[in-house]
Amino acid sequence: MSVATTRNLSRGAFAALLLLPAMTIIAVAFVVPLARLATMSLSAKSGMLGAYEELLSEDVYWIVLWNTMRLAVIVTAINLALGFAVAMAMWRLSGSWRMWLFACVVLPLWISVLVRTFSWMLILEKNGPLNRFLLAGGIVDQPLSFLFNFTGVIIGMVHVLLPYGALPIYAALVKIDPALMRASEGLGASQITTFRRVVLPLAAKGVATAATFTFLLSLGFFITPAILGGAKATTISMLIDSFVNERLAWPLASAASMVLLALALGVIAIAARFVPVSGLAEAR
Amino acid sequence: MTRALLWSKGFAVIVGLALVVPILAVVPVAFSERSFVRLPPESYSLRWWNAFLADASWRNALITSLQVATLSSIIAVMTGTAAALGIQKLGPAGRKIATGLFLGPAVAPVIVLAVGLYALARATGLVGSLTGLVIAHTMLALPYAVLNIGVSVAAVDPRLAMAAAGLGAGHWRIFRTITLPLILPGVVGGAVFAFVTSFDEVVLAIFLSGPRVKTLPVRIWEEIRVEYTPVVAVAATIMVALALLGAAASRLVSRRGQ
Numbered sequence: 243m244s245v246a247t248t249r250n251l252s253r254g255a256f257a258a259l260l261l262l263p264a265m266t267i268i269a270v271a272f273v274v275p276l277a278r279l280a281t282m283s284l285s286a287k288s289g290m291l292g293a294y295e296e297l298l299s300e301d302v303y304w305i306v307l308w309n310t311m312r313l314a315v316i317v318t319a320i321n322l323a324l325g326f327a328v329a330m331a332m333w334r335l336s337g338s339w340r341m342w343l344f345a346c347v348v349l350p351l352w353i354s355v356l357v358r359t360f361s362w363m364l365i366l367e368k369n370g371p372l373n374r375f376l377l378a379g380g381i382v383d384q385p386l387s388f389l390f391n392f393t394g395v396i397i398g399m400v401h402v403l404l405p406y407g408a409l410p411i412y413a414a415l416v417k418i419d420p421a422l423m424r425a426s427e428g429l430g431a432s433q434i435t436t437f438r439r440v441v442l443p444l445a446a447k448g449v450a451t452a453a454t455f456t457f458l459l460s461l462g463f464f465i466t467p468a469i470l471g472g473a474k475a476t477t478i479s480m481l482i483d484s485f486v487n488e489r490l491a492w493p494l495a496s497a498a499s500m501v502l503l504a505l506a507l508g509v510i511a512i513a514a515r516f517v518p519v520s521g522l523a524e525a526r
Numbered sequence: 527m528t529r530a531l532l533w534s535k536g537f538a539v540i541v542g543l544a545l546v547v548p549i550l551a552v553v554p555v556a557f558s559e560r561s562f563v564r565l566p567p568e569s570y571s572l573r574w575w576n577a578f579l580a581d582a583s584w585r586n587a588l589i590t591s592l593q594v595a596t597l598s599s600i601i602a603v604m605t606g607t608a609a610a611l612g613i614q615k616l617g618p619a620g621r622k623i624a625t626g627l628f629l630g631p632a633v634a635p636v637i638v639l640a641v642g643l644y645a646l647a648r649a650t651g652l653v654g655s656l657t658g659l660v661i662a663h664t665m666l667a668l669p670y671a672v673l674n675i676g677v678s679v680a681a682v683d684p685r686l687a688m689a690a691a692g693l694g695a696g697h698w699r700i701f702r703t704i705t706l707p708l709i710l711p712g713v714v715g716g717a718v719f720a721f722v723t724s725f726d727e728v729v730l731a732i733f734l735s736g737p738r739v740k741t742l743p744v745r746i747w748e749e750i751r752v753e754y755t756p757v758v759a760v761a762a763t764i765m766v767a768l769a770l771l772g773a774a775a776s777r778l779v780s781r782r783g784q
Contacts, residue, residue, distance in 0.1 A: 260612030275642025462635025
């Protein structure tokens, strides 16, 4: 046996030793709980697939799935449009303007989602500042109800998720060689043509990443829909919460969790064809 | 100045305000004088700050949050640094598998993790314990710790460690005198991020808290789902202040690192 092999062996063993503590935490707090949910989802009294059959057979659960998907699609669409505009603005600006806008986009990521949602609750209230502004400006005669319906949830979620929409697109835009833009304009293309034929195709990867981030996060969102939406806008995550805390229906809660997990994995699998999965780690 | 640039600047001001102002809405409410929540308040006082400090349940929640965040960020950074160094020593295939495993908690829906952990904690009697919360938050922070520290580790010139080994230094000595000083900005940055992640986290904490041990966000969550007073805004303002401190610290560290 050569010296190199023994060294490789010990190198592998050393790497394993270094990885052991972190892997133990992941195993105990991530793998085991998910495995437990998977087994519990198959433990309904009515048979192994009983919980899944109940989820499939009741209209209420299909409505919740539809609510969740619709919300995720709407939030993702608004987020991509706004995120693209914000990313374009950051890209066009320079110096301290760019720095300040970037700071405004990144800063909310440090603030708890709960606090951000609570703030929106205060702003969107019936007697809150937004309604007072709309009434004073004569835009509406009656205060609008933003809370406890889809409108409030969409406003809150777009605000919380906008950084995930803007940052990947910005990252793609800054990689574009300015010479390409000059070449396009030099060849007589209008600004719109340059945007459509040069900027958009080169930013496509960033847009795909942004779409994946926001859609993935929207699917599993709990705090914002629970506070701003209430019972009228029930999502899968709120349903899982009520299975556990109100109905104490563990097989149903586990089965619904497995469905949500499968949806998330499906999104990741589709996205992995277009963008590197490691980039998704920032999504949360 | 071209018109396009003027548009960009105007748009930047609007977007910047729209992103930041809604977060700061809680701050004036915390200094309100009245018992009901109105934004902006009609008159100001420190009444609700006194109420916060006088209430043992709020004080305990703040202390629990600080304890959980401190412990979980220390454990996440220690195990995360070791893991980042371990991943570096693996071959390309092993590296891919290990990174994939560490990414799991970052991409799985948090509610699913919460329900799974709650089921496990019930079976092991860890519901409402500091231990349960610390384990959960360490797991949540670990992917970011491993990734961020991994970036610093990858930037270290491997020839430095080889030179030290050639001069007879052991693993521990190489780590202590060469690797650690070079990756320290990444490690400290990872610790700050892990601390704020834990301090901000609410979904796992809702499921793992008990009547005696609950974090500050859980206390806020319970309060705003029923009737609330401006004391909730005090708690939220404390959370904003701590997060801003974390953001500033992280910026300082990344500047030093350059």
